[in-house]
Amino acid sequence: MNILEQPGLEQVYEEVLHGETGWKILVGEQAIASKPKVDGEDIYLTLDANLQGNLYDQLKATSGASVAIDPTTGETLAMVSSPAYNPNDYILGFDEGEYDTLKNNPNDPFSAKFNNKYSPGSTLKPLTAAIGLESETLDPEKVEEITGEKWEKYNVTRWSDKDSQVDLADALIQSDNIYFARQAVNMGAETFEKGLESFKFNQELDFPFPIATSSIANDSLTETLLAHSAYGQGQVLMSPFHLVMTYTMFVNEGNMISPYLRKEDGPAKKEQLIKAENAELINSHLRQVVASSNGTAKDAAVEGLAIAGKTGTAELKKTGEEKGQENGWFVAYEEEKKNLLIAMMMEDVKDGSHDTLKPVAEVFRNYQK
Numbered sequence: 001m002n003i004l005e006q007p008g009l010e011q012v013y014e015e016v017l018h019g020e021t022g023w024k025i026l027v028g029e030q031a032i033a034s035k036p037k038v039d040g041e042d043i044y045l046t047l048d049a050n051l052q053g054n055l056y057d058q059l060k061a062t063s064g065a066s067v068a069i070d071p072t073t074g075e076t077l078a079m080v081s082s083p084a085y086n087p088n089d090y091i092l093g094f095d096e097g098e099y100d101t102l103k104n105n106p107n108d109p110f111s112a113k114f115n116n117k118y119s120p121g122s123t124l125k126p127l128t129a130a131i132g133l134e135s136e137t138l139d140p141e142k143v144e145e146i147t148g149e150k151w152e153k154y155n156v157t158r159w160s161d162k163d164s165q166v167d168l169a170d171a172l173i174q175s176d177n178i179y180f181a182r183q184a185v186n187m188g189a190e191t192f193e194k195g196l197e198s199f200k201f202n203q204e205l206d207f208p209f210p211i212a213t214s215s216i217a218n219d220s221l222t223e224t225l226l227a228h229s230a231y232g233q234g235q236v237l238m239s240p241f242h243l244v245m246t247y248t249m250f251v252n253e254g255n256m257i258s259p260y261l262r263k264e265d266g267p268a269k270k271e272q273l274i275k276a277e278n279a280e281l282i283n284s285h286l287r288q289v290v291a292s293s294n295g296t297a298k299d300a301a302v303e304g305l306a307i308a309g310k311t312g313t314a315e316l317k318k319t320g321e322e323k324g325q326e327n328g329w330f331v332a333y334e335e336e337k338k339n340l341l342i343a344m345m346m347e348d349v350k351d352g353s354h355d356t357l358k359p360v361a362e363v364f365r366n367y368q369k
Contacts, residue, residue: 020038047078051077051078054362056080063113066114067114067241068363072248077340082113119316121233122311125312127196128184129172130279144182146166147164150178158178169285173295175311177231200242207259209261211242247331250279253280256270290307290309297310301361302364311330313328329343330360342360
């Protein structure tokens with residue numbers, strides 16, 4: 001099934017829902033052969049219709065995607081793509097000219113963006129940190145002296161040069177590209193790649209809806225490509241779905257949860273991928289990304305909620321371009337209740353990841369469970 005063209009759950013579960021047509025062959029009033037009908041099965045999903053609607057309302061004015069899960073149970077709560085269309089129109093008919101308008105829309109309403117893959121930007125940094133901690137190439141207490149906005153050797157730029165003494169907490173809270181580029185070069189390409197592969201990169205995910213396989217690189221990881229890959233640029237690509245899946249490690253003491261969609265498919269599978277103490281350390285820093293006055297996600301704070309998360313801005317520059325389209329990301333979860341984890345991506349943002357903060361915060365504010 002083509003990930004970019006499949007229309008939704010109806011097609012994914014077509015064989016289960018459809019059933020079989022019954023028939024009879026009559027001679028006069030006498031049935032000489034027959035086959036009884038077989039009704040399709042009822043399917044009970046984990047999706048939360050209210051949450052799905054709330055996420056779509058936050059995205060509908062832009063092009064983007066969002067996925068929400070319960071990070072402890074593994075229930076898939078929402079999968080949203082924007083812009084969207086009404087699938088009933090395929091049966092009831094589109095208004096005159098409507099289909100052509102949708103088909104020619106450059107933001108592609110007919111695609112399911114939540115399962116496609118994109119450059120994740122700085123939302124990858126917690127994964128790079130986890131690999132460094134697990135391989136013991138990263139000392140979280142060690143202070144790196146970083147001066148200036150650019151690491152000339154690998155052409156890595158950070159958004160601010162205010163802090164010249166940077167440890168892991170500072171690097172996550174302020175999203176320092178140079179710190180993570182240094183960590184990746186220090187650990188080496190083999191350790192970095194094996195670490196990401198342990199988090200299900202280059203693997204098909206066990207989920208009924210087709211999910212694009214996240215990838216590390218099209219080419220071998222040179223030091224320069226490795227440096228940029230460490231903070232989610234380079235050639236690294238992830239789906240919003242896979243991204244929320246990886247962040248379950250920081251909620252579940254190092255266990256990655258495999259989300260499920262049909263209620264009867266629970267409980268979720270889980271796999272211990274990083275040590276509990278490393279997961280808790282990263283979790284504590286992700287909380288400060290939102291709670292700290294100098295955190296990149298401080299505008300996502302919601303009174304009464306302990307939101308943790310990581311921002312990301314992915315710049316999509318073509319060869320020779322000085323400036324390219326930016327996609328904004330925010331991955332966030334409620335640290336105390338541990339009942340909701342959201343990844344949101346907006347395409348072609350004007351203010352980087354900042355554009356995603358208040359929409360995600362609004363969803364957390366209104367979530368009831």
